[in-house]
Amino acid sequence: MRCAVAVLFPVVLMLVACQREERDTRPQSALGSGEQPTPVTTLVPGGQRPSPTDNKAASFEANAFHLSEGKRLFGWFNCSGCHANGGGGMGPALMDEKWIYGSSMESIHATIRDGRPNGMPSFRDKIPDDQIWELAAFVRSLSGKAPSSAAPSRNDDMMAHPSENRMPNAATLGKSP
Amino acid sequence: MKRFASIAFVTAIALFLQGCAGWQSALDPKGPAASELAWLIWFFTGLCAAVWVLVMIALALPLMMRPRERAEPLVVDADADNRKLRVVLTAVGLTAVILVGLTLLSFFANRTLAAIGSDAALTIRVTGHQWWWEVRYEDATPSHILTTANEIHIPAGEPVRLLLTSTDVIHSFWVPSLSGKLDLIPGRMNVLDIKADKPGVYRGQCAEFCGAQHANMGTFIIAEPREKFDAWWNDQLEPAAAPMSDEAKTGENLFLKRPCVMCHKIGGTPAGGTVAPDLTHIASRQTLAAGTLTMSRGNLAAWIADPQGVKPGSHMPVVDLNGDELNAIVAYLEGLK
Ligand SMILES: [Cu+2]
Numbered sequence: 001m002r003c004a005v006a007v008l009f010p011v012v013l014m015l016v017a018c019q020r021e022e023r024d025t026r027p028q029s030a031l032g033s034g035e036q037p038t039p040v041t042t043l044v045p046g047g048q049r050p051s052p053t054d055n056k057a058a059s060f061e062a063n064a065f066h067l068s069e070g071k072r073l074f075g076w077f078n079c080s081g082c083h084a085n086g087g088g089g090m091g092p093a094l095m096d097e098k099w100i101y102g103s104s105m106e107s108i109h110a111t112i113r114d115g116r117p118n119g120m121p122s123f124r125d126k127i128p129d130d131q132i133w134e135l136a137a138f139v140r141s142l143s144g145k146a147p148s149s150a151a152p153s154r155n156d157d158m159m160a161h162p163s164e165n166r167m168p169n170a171a172t173l174g175k176s177p
Numbered sequence: 178m179k180r181f182a183s184i185a186f187v188t189a190i191a192l193f194l195q196g197c198a199g200w201q202s203a204l205d206p207k208g209p210a211a212s213e214l215a216w217l218i219w220f221f222t223g224l225c226a227a228v229w230v231l232v233m234i235a236l237a238l239p240l241m242m243r244p245r246e247r248a249e250p251l252v253v254d255a256d257a258d259n260r261k262l263r264v265v266l267t268a269v270g271l272t273a274v275i276l277v278g279l280t281l282l283s284f285f286a287n288r289t290l291a292a293i294g295s296d297a298a299l300t301i302r303v304t305g306h307q308w309w310w311e312v313r314y315e316d317a318t319p320s321h322i323l324t325t326a327n328e329i330h331i332p333a334g335e336p337v338r339l340l341l342t343s344t345d346v347i348h349s350f351w352v353p354s355l356s357g358k359l360d361l362i363p364g365r366m367n368v369l370d371i372k373a374d375k376p377g378v379y380r381g382q383c384a385e386f387c388g389a390q391h392a393n394m395g396t397f398i399i400a401e402p403r404e405k406f407d408a409w410w411n412d413q414l415e416p417a418a419a420p421m422s423d424e425a426k427t428g429e430n431l432f433l434k435r436p437c438v439m440c441h442k443i444g445g446t447p448a449g450g451t452v453a454p455d456l457t458h459i460a461s462r463q464t465l466a467a468g469t470l471t472m473s474r475g476n477l478a479a480w481i482a483d484p485q486g487v488k489p490g491s492h493m494p495v496v497d498l499n500g501d502e503l504n505a506i507v508a509y510l511e512g513l514k
Contacts, residue, residue: 076439077439
């Protein structure tokens with residue numbers, strides 16, 4: 001009996017971690033991309049925050065799969081062209097604590113979908129809605145707003161020194177191969 | 178009963194061997210590299226099988242023979258001991274000779290493989306992506322450089338040099354009928370020389386597990402006579418065909434307005450994405466999504482409507498399109514011969 005518990009307990013613990021990797025790659029909502037009424041502002045008379053209309057934000061936020069997909073798309077859709085790898089360039093840095101338009105999943109989703117006046121293009125119709133949520137989740141992870149157990153790690157080529165397998169070979173150092 | 182069993186056995190073996198023929202088999206070589214390897218496979222298998230049979234016989238014989246009566250078991254029989262020693266030494270010597278011989282054979286086979294492309298006139302850069310192949314034909318004239326996907330046309334009877342690399346994870350390029358496999362490694366360039374003796378279509382497959390859709394990462398080598406190959410290359414350099422019907426025209430507009438344009442390139446249009454297969458001449462290819470579907474109007478629609486159903490986990494997302502929009506885009510792509 002004790003033994004069974006000792007085996008079952010870690011197994012249950014391990015299964016709990018499966019959620020971190022859950023991969024739903026097909027959009028569930030029948031609404032067209034970008035049609036969800038995501039609020040552009042959190043200011044409403046009466047001081048009440050409008051609540052999101054679906055659970056995308058919650059289900060994408062801490063999911064390792066969606067975060068890493070977001071990271072891939074950040075490069076694919078050339079967000080890096082203006083924001084570098086989050087450090088900022090022509091567009092503002094995304095890895096700091098300063099947010100012009102708010103740091104919630106919903107506001108970042110709105111920023112990407114609808115654009116912002118000082119030069120952030122609108123990606124409405126150019127990125128499917130789920131992929132915008134993935135990007136939003138990844139953008140938040142840049143400033144540590146995603147659980148570190150799920151957030152994608154930094155690229156090798158951005159490390160202070162090359163990864164082990166790219167280090168110059170001591171034997172051939174200084175000689176051309 | 179016995180008769181039935183033997184018929185079943187022979188049929189099973191025949192079916193089994195059937196798998197050795199066809200467009201993707203190392204045992205049905207269609208080029209010098211594959212022939213060299215196939216010969217090596219048969220020779221190794223034959224020799225090792227013979228050795229195995231001899232060992233088994235040597236083991237079985239003493240087991241079946243009745244031990245000779247010996248009057249005095251403790252007396253040392255020098256003659257018999259010498260005989261045994263000689264048998265063991267001969268066996269060890271033979272083993273060493275066979276092992277060294279096989280090593281030499283494989284060494285010389287490797288030299289032959291390495292020499293195949295030493296005078297290759299054509300260089301093709303093959304880049305692995307999860308889960309498709311980017312194919313770029315190098316040329317000294319920049320306007321002749323051609324980028325396509327998943328299908329590799331080569332001139333038959335000529336050696337071709339493939340430069341293999343990857344952008345994400347390690348893949349492996351393997352066209353069993355033409356050559357051995359070689360890995361595509363991010364940040365590295367591997368060189369594989371291939372040659373197809375005769376025109377034909379040879380299937381290849383990613384041979385290094387690379388994620389969810391590794392099994393659906395196929396490729397096709399299409400070997401053609403030189404003139405046909407040159408004509409193909411020239412056709413592929415042309416920009417995409419202009420849409421012929423109103424529906425196709427609508428399709429082109431939709432393609433440019435919707436997410437498709439972010440990832441795919443269609444030559445001659447503003448679509449310039451480089452992270453997904455080039456679609457300039459998509460309808461001239463025989464398959465879709467790296468050999469997952471055969472090319473047809475229905476399959477194009479199936480793929481675009483639900484890539485995640487056809488190839489779950491693929492890096493092409495489901496794009497929300499209504500029926501008319503889907504039909505229009507398919508009509509447009511279908512015309513891109
Ligand atoms: Cu693979």
